[in-house]
Amino acid sequence: MLASKRSAGQKMSFEGKEYVIEELTEESFKGVEIALFSAGGSISKKYGPLAAAQGTIVVDNSSAFRMDEGVPLVVPEVNADAMSHIKLSNKKGALIANPNCSTIICLMAATPLHRHAKVKRMVVSTYQAASGAGAAAMAELELQTKEVLEGKEPTCNIFNRQYAFNLFSHNSPVTGNGYNEEEMKLVKETRKIWSDNDVKVTATCIRVPVMRAHAESINLQFETPLDEEKAREILSQAEGLIVIDDRAGNNFPTPLEVSKKDAVAVGRIRQDVSQEGNHGLDIFVCGDQIRKGAALNAVQIAELLL
Template sequence: MAATFAQPHAHGRLFSTSPLPKPTKNLRSPFTVRMSLQETGPSIAVVGVTGAVGQEFLSVLSDRDFPYRSIKMLASKRSAGKQMTFEDRNYTVEELTADSFDGVDIALFSAGGSISKQFGPAAVEKGAIVVDNSSAFRMVDGVPLVIPEVNPQAMRGIKVGMGKGALIANPNCSTIICLMAATPLHQRAKVLRMVVSTYQAASGAGAAAMEELELQTRKVLEGKPPTCNIFSQQSDLDVKVTATCIRVPVMRAHAESVNLQFEKPLDEDTAREILKNAPGVVVIDDRASNHFPTPLEVSNKDDVAVGRIRQDLSQEGNHGLDIFVCGDQIRKGAALNAVQIAEMLL
């Protein structure tokens, strides 16, 4: 999962909105017994179920009591046959094939771009609505790129039961986390330009990368040279906003330093109030006690945290702000956003 940033045409689509209700806090007890076993919800498939985001799809479905009639656990041939328990039921991981999507209403994909390209259209042909967490369809015209708090209208008319499949793309994790904070400010004062520097967690490169970070850390502490299979250097950039994407040795939450230039003046107190009322956003901005957002504090949380909200005095007339944003890369950056999209399909 590369750290691509908001692309030119994506930008326009993402920046617009009607706010959603504030989500309830999740308690992170994913494998508890459900209140009632629904037999009426959609049939779901999770593609890449053994991966970091795949596992988080299940956690979020459980946390949010997402109704489903059945779940197919799909992965590569290598993982096929593995046994899993989810919400007190046993599952066997099945190998992903073109036939996997017979009777599937919603398919949550997070198995990399090439798998999405190979099997996404096949799933749509079988009538499934695919919510894809890869970059495969993010820049494809006609595929909505959706953050539910930002542009729910982009997927208007796409519903389970409409009799045909569809593709919906989950934006890049850094983009989601950044826009959760930038969009409410944009609605008030119109963002003209953004300078973004990311502090991206290992999780953005998958479960194996998280394991590698832990392993490398152990080796370094033992005074041994670390093995580097996944992380050499990581880099990416884009041009609509100007962005520098940096991987840091942090497990699963991204942070971003965002400099905003607005068309209209916006003072930092107003910005703070706007962000306090923004759905899916919490403000942590306590200078007196030096308490600001950190990756650790947002790990396993749904909300994106914003703080260090400061007037950028290098821009005149209150036309600039600096903010610091942290969000769980696997949760709001990937699985939660996809499941929120799936909820809108019902």
């Protein structure tokens, strides 16, 4: 376990065994076969290539290398083949990027349908949890909620606005075309992961006062017709996905239900009434942003290597 000097010496346990956190240095990766990086872009940019040059296969959770040519961007259930040339047995270092959380959760549900009927265009609206902005953001949402319930002014350190009982456009910087960075990740990463530069994606990313799982409303346009019964069958057989689609009971995926769970949940599977000839579907997905949206996906990549 590696971290900054500040954390070095602290102990953490994993599967019942205690580990002492060591300081990350240029020497840290000697003899390390796989390293899981989750320390932000600047640390990744400095130590990722350095570790790879020393023979380590780096699975990086930041956005630093995601769009780099030659760096596979992998969701194991979706495009494991993109990293098939990287093998532990080769004893050669490499960088593998973990996609953005919203992209992973979206593609877990969209890919099985894409394989069957080819997605031409996708319109995504997200409902993103506090966890995506880190533990401090979760704590602030909790603190603000208490304050608002007590009639006090909410403490605004992380987001510069009231988050409790409110929602707002995703806090990532807005780029030149008016999309924020989070939205452009969905646009660009989807193309790379699907190896399909023609797929059209638009996204609107919104932060909602939910603790730790993201939800996404996804509208799909297919090249070939796909009816909802077939879609439900495909989704119910897809790896890493569970279907919650009880219309009579009005029971569909919720962030709370998938929190601290590995599987991504999909429901509200229905033929889009705005498209003709069964060329469209609407679905609603929820996935734990910390698990499948980040840590679990990285661990799955490591498992693929092993």
